[in-house]
Amino acid sequence: MLAFINKNKNDLIYLGLLLFSVFIGRYYRSIGSVQAKKWVGSIIGLLLIVTVSGYNAIHPIFSALLGITIIKLTTVRYCHVATFFLMFGYLFFFRLADKFGLPLSSGQTNLIEMIIVLRVVGVAFEINGSWITVGKTKKQENDDNKSQVKGIDRDDDFVEIINPCYADLFHYTFNYVGLLTGPYYRYRTFDDYFHLPFSKYVDCTGFTINTLKIVPLYVSLYLALSNLWPLEYILSEDHNNRNFLYRMLYPWALFAAFRQRVYSGMTLAESVCTSAGLGAYPVQGRNRTGHGPTVGYLKLKKMSEEEAKSAQYDFITVESMDVWGCETVVTLRDSMKVWNKAVQYWVAMVVYKRFPVKLLKIHAALFVSVIWHGYHAGYFFCIYFCPFYLMAEDIYYKLYYKDATGTKKKIIGFIMWFLRSHSESYQAAAFLLLTFDRIWIYYSSVYHYWYGVWFAFLILGLLLNQVHKIGRHKKIEDVNTKEKIKNVKQ
Incomplete structure (x- = not known):
């Protein structure tokens, strides 16, 4: 047991932090003040980064601050391009740190850096895309036929201007929900979480329990498969001496174990969101993973407290894996x-x-x-x-x-x-x-x-x-x- 713990120490710490993030969700969503809630989420996020990364926490923190500074310093027209190249450039530097005389970071820190890149680049594209789309819409708003069609059809990708201040960009980037291993969600989803009443009325506990209940099976299958068919064996002489059919099918076992590992991590990550209530939208929005509501978004924003209380919700916006689909x-x-x-x-x-x-x-x-x-x-x-x-x-x-x-x-x-x-x-x-x-x-x-x-x-x-x-x-x-x-x- 001790040997197993030493071998998988970083993974166990990471798992513990994910479970901690799930556990605190109910307390986090109960915070009344919007500003206090934002700061608490960001502080917890920063503490998670430091706990996982130690001194190497400087990488995700510095790159994020640099990225959101570039967003605010450059024009709306070019902020997405500048941010994209900056963040991916830093990602290369981060992964090749040893070539510059710096220590390489752990795989867990790498995961956090990857999520930071998605958030910072994603919000830059949201800002740019919203200005382009809304600008075009205003020019065409006199076209009655077009507006009638839009009333029945799906919403555009952007239906209102997105222009967060530096502080809100900071909170979006460092909020603990989804920070460790995703899922990615838009800035719009993050902003809605604080200003719309949906998280108050959705059954967060029920969704979280329903999401978590299958995780022990994934973990058990991962441990069993990875011990029966370890990755390193595929490179051994003994493996090469096996018959061709065995060598041909060995990757099935490797990929099966890998899938269980991914399912475990992604399901726990979704549970962090459901526990906090982030990503809950009424089902009539025909919600899409990553995007959120695709129909009648502006109407959902005007929903009254009474309507929100009686609405039916889902967390499709923060759903990462369709496990049954992946298998079938x-x-x-x-x-x-x-x-x-x-x-x-x-x-x-x-x-x-x-x-x-x-x-x-x-x-x-x-x-x-x-x-x-x-x-x-x-x-x-x-x-x-x-x-x-x-x-x-x-x-x-x-x-x-x-x-x-x-x-x-x-x-x-x-x-x-x-x-x-x-x-x-x-x-x-x-x-x-x-x-x-x-x-x-x-x-x-x-x-x-x-x-x-x-x-x-x-x-x-x-x-x-x-x-x-x-x-x-x-x-x-x-x-x-x-x-x-x-x-x-x-």
Whole structure:
């Protein structure tokens, strides 16, 4: 037991701090004064950073202060770009600190720095995006047809100006809720928490218990799987002497253990939010992870205390993982949508939607996702190879799964699920092994076979797609010919 504690000391401290953050939520949400509540949240956040990081706390604290200073010093037009490059530049410096004669920080401090980057860059893009969108809306407000359509349709990404002062940026950046391991939430969500009555009337305790009850299972599965199939074994000579099928399937066990670890951390992080009441919105807002309400947001802001008291709520805004979806969805494309949804939202809003070159949007999004995780080769192998699998998967999905029904759809769905799961496991091995030399050892032990399978699937899919197109055109021509003959006879 002592050996286990010494080996996992940092993880156990981190787990303890997450549980502490869950526990204090009920007391935090009961604070009446808005300013006192903001300061208490920020002070707890700073104490958590110092507890986790020690002297290295200087990195997340200094980078955050530098980032929010840049936001206030630069113009609205350029604050998002300046902040993006500053924060990611500092993230590189932070991870390469040993090259500058400074000690490297722990993995837990790295997680906090990653969240700080999301918050500071995210709020800069919110500020810029709100001014652009609201400015355009004002120019077009005389268009009656447009405003009528907006009444029924979804809200724009920004429906009002967002312009927090320096103090509010400070409180948003350092608030303890979601600071340790996410989830990411917008500044708008943070501001609503203090000024709207929803956290007073939502059943925070019920949501928190419901979220937490599955965590012991995730932790137990993680401990069992990681002990039965340890990561380092994949690099051993004994592993290389096993039969090919064993070596091929070993990443399934590694990725299964990794998923349980992520599920545990993300679920605890969501519980911190539900315990404090942050991220609660009425269900009629059709809330979206990361974003919050997507319909009628301005109406929700005017909701009376009586209406708020009787409303039905959810915490979808701060939901990070759709665990059931992660385990059961058929395609990799759908799997990417339900994995770490809050960060996926950030990447979509900050990078994908705002990148100016349409053809390069997906590459920009993937590249930013990679460098946010780190500079190791494993992140590139894992994340940047997804599009190559998706190219083949999309073809087979459209040809065979999309319009299938009954038993045929179930069989094809199972095959696609297996291939998707196997692909993720193969890529996850690189994510966990991190460095190129370690990845090469494992991939060489299985002859890099999965890349060959991907390529073969893609070529075969392209050929089958062409055959299908030719068959479809021929069928259309036959129908047209029959129609012409029928018209002639008449």
